Amino acid sequence: QSVLTQPTSASGTPGQRVSISCSGSSSNIGRNVVNWYQQLPGTAPKLLIYSNNLRPSGVPDRFSGSKSGTSASLAVSGLQSEDEADYYCAAWDDSLNGYVFGPGTKVTVL
Amino acid sequence: EVQLVESGGGLVQPGRSLRLSCAATGFTFDDYAMHWVRQAPGKGLEWISGISWNSNTMGYADSVKGRFTISRDNAKNSLSLQMDSLGAEDTALYYCVKDSRPSWFGELGNWFDPWGQGTLVTVSS
Secondary structure, eight states, X not given: OOSSBOOSEEEEOTTOOEXXXXXXXXXXXXXXXXXXXXXXXXXXXXXXXXXXXXXXXXSOTTEEEEEEXXXXXXXXXXXXXXXXXXXXXXXXXXXXXXXXXXXXXXXEEO | OOEEEEEOOEXXXXXXXXXXXXXXXXXXXXXXXXXXXXXXXXXXXXXEEEEOTTSSOEXXXXXXXXXXXXXXXXXXXXXXXXXOSOOGGGOEEEEEEEESSSSOOGGGTOOEEEEOOOEEEEEOO
16 A cells, blocks of 8 residues: 555546646655656656656656645646656655655556 | 666575665766665555665665665665565565665655666565
8 A cells, every 4th residue: 555645547638638646645745845757668767757846857848747735746738649658756754764656657648 | 877777686585685786877976875666567666775875874665674785885886785585575676776865865855866777586486
């Protein structure tokens, strides 16, 4: 059972906007930043969003992150076929004294 | 270009030990904390251990505490994970990951980038 909660799946047609939620608690998202990782099929995870809403260089601005209270979300606008991947939220947990990941959300482009 | 290359994975019997290594290139290794994150087949990501830039502090997930030991050799730009008393639940792809800061504690807003390609550990008789 993950400390962070994400929907199992999300989908959209090309060009649509997809949003993925990540719910936590006061010991993790409520007090610490949220990072998002993208894992394309058969590859290692890659940093997608850091510090709640910042994009590393090279990440398209179609990807955006936000955080409010004990929840965060990742939005993908202008969905493209290459966005089909698993997306994980992550945060530091003060109670566990470690990092926690959400269970991952599989995004499918219809 | 920052590169992390893991090695040492393989098939091991339950109760035995295995040592993973990670060779780091393309950045000043002793400026950053490092971590191990694993992914069981078909499952999600699990942080298992982190170590500060100078090896002064380490942290472990409860699932591996007392069985796994993380270490680093800054002179050789390498990270290691000694895994003892392995069980079937430890079967996973193990990733070596670079932290964004010198300390592995996450309260300062750390993030993991980049990740290695992983080394597969299979625990089975």
